Structure formats: C-alpha cells, structure tokens
Amino acid sequence: MAANPILCGCGQVARCRTSWTQHNPGRRFLGCPNFADPLLNCNFFRWVDRQLPNRWYEEWMYENHVMAMNAQA
Ligand SMILES: [Zn+2]
Numbered sequence: 001m002a003a004n005p006i007l008c009g010c011g012q013v014a015r016c017r018t019s020w021t022q023h024n025p026g027r028r029f030l031g032c033p034n035f036a037d038p039l040l041n042c043n044f045f046r047w048v049d050r051q052l053p054n055r056w057y058e059e060w061m062y063e064n065h066v067m068a069m070n071a072q073a
Contacts, residue, residue, distance in 0.1 A: 008030075008032040008044035009032065009042030010033075012033050013033070015030065015031055015033045016028055017029060017030075017035075023058060024051075025052070025058060025062040026052075027049045028049045029045060029049075031044060031045055031046075032044045
C-alpha cells in the first residue's frame with residue numbers, strides 16, 4: 001500500500017527538497033510547492049530526515065557542499 005502523500009496548507013502535494021544551511025546541511029524536508037512565490041507560499045515545513053548526529057558532522061557536510069558548489073562555478 002502506498003503511503004498517503006503529505007499535503008501542504010494549499011492542499012497540494014508537498015515537495016521534498018534538501019536544506020543546505022550551515023546547521024542542517026544535506027537534510028531533506030517537505031515544503032509548499034509554491035515556496036518560490038511569497039504570495040502563494042503557505043509556509044508548510046516538515047523535516048524528512050533526522051537531525052544530524054553532531055556538530056562535527058554538520059560542519060563536514062556543509063564544507064563539502066560549499067567545496068562542491070565552488071568546483072562547479
Ligand atoms: Zn502550500
């Protein structure tokens with residue numbers, strides 16, 4: 001049986017995205033599909049992944065992401 005899709009406050013299927021903030025690097029979350037539009041965004045937000053295990057891991061993930069982004073540019 002398929003899991004019920006999680007709906008945001010607009011009644012649309014919430015979209016899974018990945019956070020790359022310094023405190024939650026690589027952590028997936030569900031958000032409103034209208035997140036890019038401040039007039040339509042209902043500010044729905046729910047974490048998919050658990051919090052990273054420790055501060056060292058957060059910094060390691062974040063630094064790797066920044067280095068990967070710089071390598072692409
Ligand atoms: Zn919404």
